[in-house]
Amino acid sequence: xxxxxxxxxxxxxxxxxxxxxxxxxxxxxxxxxxxxxxxxxxxxxxxxxxxxxxxxxxxxxxxxxxxxxxxxxxxxxxxxxxxxxxxxxxxxxxxxxxxxxxxxxxxxxxxxxxx
Amino acid sequence: xxxxxxxxxxxxxxxxxxxxxxxxxxxxxxxxxxxxxxxxxxxxxxxxxxxxxxxxxxxxxxxxxxxxxxxxxxxxxxxxxxxxxxxxxxxxxxxxxxxxxxxxxxxxxxxxxxxxxxxxxxxxxxxxxxxxxxxxxxxxxxxxxxxxxxxxxxxxxxxxxxxxxxxxxxxxxxxxxxxxxxxxxxxxxxxxxxxxxxxxxxxxxxxxxxxxxxxxxxxxxxxxxxxxxxxxxxxxxxxxxxxxxxxxxxxxxxxxxxxxxxxxxxxxxxxxxxxxxxxxxxxxxxxxxxxxxxxxxxxxxxxxxxxxxxxxxxxxxxxxxxxxxxxxxxxxxxxxxxxxxxxxxxxxxxxxxxxxxxxxxxxxxxxxxxxxxxxxxxxxxxxxxxxxxxxxxxxxxxxxxxxxxxxxxxxxxxxxxxxxxxxxxxxxxxxxxxxxxxxxxxxxxxxxxxxxxxxxxxxxxxxxxxxxxxxxxxxxxxxxxxxxxxxxxxxxxxxxxxxxxxxxxxxxxxxxxxxxxxxxxxxxxxxxxxxxxxxxxxx
Numbered sequence: 001x002x003x004x005x006x007x008x009x010x011x012x013x014x015x016x017x018x019x020x021x022x023x024x025x026x027x028x029x030x031x032x033x034x035x036x037x038x039x040x041x042x043x044x045x046x047x048x049x050x051x052x053x054x055x056x057x058x059x060x061x062x063x064x065x066x067x068x069x070x071x072x073x074x075x076x077x078x079x080x081x082x083x084x085x086x087x088x089x090x091x092x093x094x095x096x097x098x099x100x101x102x103x104x105x106x107x108x109x110x111x112x113x114x115x
Numbered sequence: 116x117x118x119x120x121x122x123x124x125x126x127x128x129x130x131x132x133x134x135x136x137x138x139x140x141x142x143x144x145x146x147x148x149x150x151x152x153x154x155x156x157x158x159x160x161x162x163x164x165x166x167x168x169x170x171x172x173x174x175x176x177x178x179x180x181x182x183x184x185x186x187x188x189x190x191x192x193x194x195x196x197x198x199x200x201x202x203x204x205x206x207x208x209x210x211x212x213x214x215x216x217x218x219x220x221x222x223x224x225x226x227x228x229x230x231x232x233x234x235x236x237x238x239x240x241x242x243x244x245x246x247x248x249x250x251x252x253x254x255x256x257x258x259x260x261x262x263x264x265x266x267x268x269x270x271x272x273x274x275x276x277x278x279x280x281x282x283x284x285x286x287x288x289x290x291x292x293x294x295x296x297x298x299x300x301x302x303x304x305x306x307x308x309x310x311x312x313x314x315x316x317x318x319x320x321x322x323x324x325x326x327x328x329x330x331x332x333x334x335x336x337x338x339x340x341x342x343x344x345x346x347x348x349x350x351x352x353x354x355x356x357x358x359x360x361x362x363x364x365x366x367x368x369x370x371x372x373x374x375x376x377x378x379x380x381x382x383x384x385x386x387x388x389x390x391x392x393x394x395x396x397x398x399x400x401x402x403x404x405x406x407x408x409x410x411x412x413x414x415x416x417x418x419x420x421x422x423x424x425x426x427x428x429x430x431x432x433x434x435x436x437x438x439x440x441x442x443x444x445x446x447x448x449x450x451x452x453x454x455x456x457x458x459x460x461x462x463x464x465x466x467x468x469x470x471x472x473x474x475x476x477x478x479x480x481x482x483x484x485x486x487x488x489x490x491x492x493x494x495x496x497x498x499x500x501x502x503x504x505x506x507x508x509x510x511x512x513x514x515x516x517x518x519x520x521x522x523x524x525x526x527x528x529x530x531x532x533x534x535x536x537x538x539x540x541x542x543x544x545x546x547x548x549x550x551x552x553x554x555x556x557x558x559x560x561x562x563x564x565x566x567x568x569x570x571x572x573x574x575x576x577x578x579x580x581x582x583x584x585x586x587x588x589x590x591x592x593x594x595x596x597x598x599x600x601x602x603x604x605x606x607x608x609x610x611x612x613x614x615x616x617x618x619x620x621x622x623x624x625x626x627x628x629x630x631x632x633x634x635x636x637x638x639x640x641x642x643x644x645x646x647x648x649x650x651x652x653x654x
Binding site (some may be wrong): 016018019021022027030031034035037038041042045046049050052053054056057058060061063064068069070071072074075078079081082085086088089090092093096101104107108111112113114 | 336633641
């Protein structure tokens with residue numbers, strides 16, 4: 001069975017006092033932990049990407065410096081971008097599992113939601 | 116260009132493609148049996164797992180432009196082609212860290228659900244639907260135009276009439292997939308395509324590396340030897356000519372990295388999983404698959420440069436786009452070429468299907484259901500409208516694709532990214548993270564960003580006035596022989612994206628109306644905790 005989602009709000013949510021939850025210590029902790037991670041990490045990742053783009057545009061000779069064999073600095077920095085993307089992804093998942101999900105689940109369960 | 120210069124056997128290519136179509140059609144029909152409600156049709160009952168959805172996202176995202184286009188760009192311009200793929204990949208961090216989970220927790224079907232959550236419903240929904248439809252339209256046009264070029268290359272159909280017929284067939288197939296299968300069918304097509312594409316590229320990558328003794332340096336050395344210049348290993352061949360082209364590249368890089376997290380068809384995929392945690396897993400899987408794929412394209416691009424050579428690729432029908440197919444033929448003969456060609460076609464089909472269902476959902480859910488019927492459409496009528504919209508969009512896409520056949524695909528895709536990053540991203544971020552953000556800020560940012568991006572494109576060298584290439588006698592502009600450009604860059608991102616952020620801020624701080632504080636509380640709490648999030652549909 002399914003329900004026509006449009007126009008029907010979950011019964012559980014209508015009884016939740018959202019402003020009170022928002023004010024609560026626990027929610028503020030969750031909000032702080034989330035923001036304190038995502039903003040700086042994304043900021044660094046974007047700066048690192050910007051540095052890469054600027055180096056490619058304005059310092060092609062530096063990027064062309066051979067490191068070993070025919071592999072040069074530009075190629076290593078480019079592959080480095082791939083590696084940092086993978087690393088940030090894994091670090092965020094581990095952070096979210098440890099620091100965000102448990103507290104979000106607590107708040108959810110206390111307000112009539114599922115785990 | 117004559118058909119004889121097409122390598123391989125067009126019949127074999129068509130045959131392998133038909134097998135793919137037949138197999139996916141069976142799956143689409145099976146998947147369609149449970150398409151009853153709006154949540155089934157738009158969001159596949161929210162029943163996909165994170166890994167499945169991640170594969171579908173990769174299938175949706177790795178368009179023909181990224182496979183054929185990036186391989187070709189690396190084969191011809193070396194390092195500069197690689198720069199594209201890095202932007203396309205790093206962009207996923209924005210989606211992972213800022214958007215995916217919060218969006219999953221607060222919305223139902225469309226991007227507009229989130230943007231209008233705590234602002235004035237009608238105006239914000241209309242604006243969000245307009246930007247959604249614009250982005251989908253440009254992206255769709257790019258894919259359909261790409262289909263024409265692919266046909267000339269892979270099936271040996273050089274004349275425009277024959278290509279137009281094939282574009283119409285691709286469009287008709289897409290309508291069937293989306294009409295019958297809804298989001299569930301579309302998702303399965305994308306998953307299958309993602310695996311075919313990644314496995315195909317993976318096999319070719321290992322093959323190219325094996326030829327070069329599994330040594331990247333040897334491969335690069337062979338590419339340099341064939342090209343006769345070591346310039347292909349460093350940036351600069353495509354972008355490094357002048358200050359203007361460097362700025363243009365910066366502008367493109369900005370649009371690529373900020374556009375992904377604001378592409379409506381990518382955002383809509385997050386509604387097909389049951390929870391925010393699964394949305395996170397989706398992005399993680401997507402990042403791995405997309406990242407690995409782009410590393411493959413690096414090897415394939417340099418492999419094509421080494422084994423085929425830039426001159427042969429340039430002279431082949433399809434130009435740069437023919438690098439990957441020619442490499443497949445060189446490695447595995449007609450059979451591998453047939454498989455890779457079929458995968459490339461499947462790619463176009465899967466991407467246009469995803470775009471079409473997104474555009475149809477936005478029209479029926481945002482414009483019809485929420486604005487015209489004020490949030491209370493008759494039961495089942497929204498899905499009915501969505502299905503009709505699919506047919507209309509399909510026809511528009513076929514006509515647009517036939518007209519745009521032969522246009523520069525990369526330009527259309529970059530335009531879609533720039534419009535998404537300018538018109539959507541500021542409002543998405545402000546409404547999720549800035550308490551004070553107001554309706555006026557949202558409207559200024561969305562309309563301002565959309566208008567700035569489109570106006571700058573219209574008056575840029577991509578539309579008119581690019582220098583004429585002496586060899587071909589043609590300019591790279593869309594319109595030949597006239598020049599009304601006054602904006603020097605071909606990508607508007609460097610101006611239009613900051614402008615849209617600025618307008619969102621300015622519109623908000625000058626707005627005396629305060630938005631509903633209780634709605635802001637609800638949105639923030641729901642976005643971070645998942646209270647009241649739309650759950651999976653159990654059949």
